[in-house]
Amino acid sequence: METLANLESFARTAEHGSFSEAARRLSLTPAAVSRNVAMLERNLGVRLFHRSTRRLTLTEAGESFQRSIADHLDGLQAAIAGVSTDADQPSGVLKVSLPPTFGVTQILPLLPGFLERYPKVRVEWHFENRQVDLVAEGYDAAIGGGFELAPGLISRALAPAHIVPVASPIYLENHKLPVDPSDLKALNGIVMRSLRSGRTRHWTMRDINGREMHAPLSESIVVNDPNAMQEAALLGLGVAMLATADALPALETGRLVRLIPRWYSDAGAISIYYGSRSLVPAKTRVFVDWVASAFKEKRLAERFAASLV
CATH class of the missing domain: 1.10.10.10 (Winged helix-like DNA-binding domain superfamily/Winged helix DNA-binding domain)
Structure with a gap:
């Protein structure tokens, strides 16, 4: 040519x-x-x-x-x-995959300011509980935890992905508070079945001193969505192991109570994923920077870290 x-x-x-x-x-x-x-x-x-x-x-x-x-x-x-x-002036459709609860409560509120700053960008956001293939499915970015980092992808950590046991005050009125993770077996458990593996997820917890202990939560209720776990816990149906990032609004308002404080499970990091460092589209580059800057300004990494509470 x-x-x-x-x-x-x-x-x-x-x-x-x-x-x-x-x-x-x-x-x-x-x-x-x-x-x-x-x-x-x-x-x-x-x-x-x-x-x-x-x-x-x-x-x-x-x-x-x-x-x-x-x-x-x-x-x-x-x-x-x-x-x-x-x-110089980012434009075009910004296609992003986000986990439903976290995406709606933590990322969606960032959108008005972002669009005011970059009015030529149009958003197409998919709220879904799965690891997407950014290249094959045409995503510009994805936010979540536990993604397998395929060749050519970059991950930028935003905050820790810590998991804590929670229950509603109504449920706790009739049940003894657990002292350590082993006591969770006496309570009704709300657990999640993985869409990918078909198995129910159980956790090993650690305390701030580094001790580890299995959390033997019963399978009284099994669902396949983290938001459904939280709603079941809010209804007083039992104890759920939730990401602090998802449960934080309910914990801060008292609608949920964190059990055995200072114990938590570490699921890695909440990260933003995007394509190669070279020739990243302007719309993607400014979105990644906007989200990272918001996390820093709001000190979300510290707020989501169960090890600091």
Whole structure:
């Protein structure tokens, strides 16, 4: 495929009948323009200009070629200008995958400010409990925990993913508070079945001193969604192991109570995932920076860290 530099050099030379004038218009040297035109002629296998000491004139093939590329060259230049502009002014559809509860409570509130700052960006956000394939499914970014980092993907940690046992005050009125994780076996458990493995998830907990102990939660209620676990706990149906990031609003209002404080399970990190570091679209780059900056300003990493409470 012919380069745009060669085509522009030909078009401006044909328009002005001079390598020197074409060079001035293109901010190149006359020698560079002459080389570009010569390369184009060599690639096409035809002579495009009659050259003399006084002037340049188009050959018959040159006149035909000039007519053929005139409209298309303008379109190519406009497309390149548009992409360059977008690099400074992010635009386009921003497709992001987010976990439902965390996405709605923590990320969605960031959207008004983001769109005010970047009005040319249009959002398409999918709230789902699964690990998406960013490349195959056309996502610009994903937020969550426990993603397998495929080749070419970058992860930027936002906050710890700590899991804690919670229950409603109504449920706790008729049950003895557990002293350590082993006491959880005496309570009704609300557990989640993994969509990927088909197994129910159970946790090993640790305290702030590094001691570890299994949390033997019963399977009184089994669901396949973290939000359903939280709703069941709010209804007073038992104890659920929830991410602090998901349970925090209910914990702060007293609708849920954290059991055996200073004990927690570590599920890694809540991260934002996106494509290769090189040539990241402007819309993706500013979104990643916006989310990371918000987490820092709101000190969310500290608020979500069960080990600090």
